[in-house]
Amino acid sequence: MTPEIDDAFAAIRSEHGPDSLVRVEQMLAAGKGDRHPLQKGAKWILPGISQQPWHDPYGHPELAPVVHALEADHAAIKKELETAWEARRQAFSDYEHYLSRQSDWQALYLFRNGGLVNESADTVPTAFRILKEEAVDTGTLCPLLECHFSTLLPGAAIAPHSDLWNFSINLHLAVDIPEECGITVAGETRSWEEGKCLLFDYSFEHEAWNRGARPRTCLLVDLWHPETTVPERKALVVAITEIRKLMGEG
Ligand SMILES: [Fe+2]
Structure with missing residues (x-):
């Protein structure tokens, strides 16, 4: 110390x-x-946090408002994402995971390095507004981490890994989901349902893949684990x- x-x-x-x-x-x-x-x-690993890999996204009162807001505006979020992908591809960059960098994994950041990425406010205004109002301003976003649109190109796979810690939790809004995509967390595989959220503790080993014919995009948000004070x-x-x-x- x-x-x-x-x-x-x-x-x-x-x-x-x-x-x-x-x-x-x-x-x-x-x-x-x-x-x-x-x-x-x-x-x-913060001791005393439930050892529960998958969470009910509606099951935590602190997190439910951002989940409901993102799902309610999925159509607008998807439309803005599609426009950004077609017309503002330069806004995306290779995703830089602390373990690796992958060119078949593209990211458009909304929150990074402790603050909102204000250039994204024009590019993806609906997601940006909801993130600011329901996660950043309320203190539910973990400012040590980030929020980004995560686009996995066809054929991309994210190898099994654990992320940094268990005191934040990862929310995925399924924005644009082709067939043949999936994610396994602690041995349990799930699929994204477009317009719906998944919530999981990414300190548990996880992997994801896109074996489909077009890019797969989720909006990823790092939120404080609701069991932290x-x-x-x-x-x-x-x-x-x-x-x-x-x-x-x-
Ligand atoms: Fe991860």
């Missing part, structure tokens, strides 16, 4: 109580031993930001 982390944690504890950061401290001190086997690849979220932003700086990750 650095002096910056110690000072920030002390301030959070004085506001929220002496035990408010116990789980975060345990996470930062822990090794990788005491984990579900399918979470071994993740960097950080406000003081934990404050502490995690400070700690992970400091750790990234120390690791030279900006």
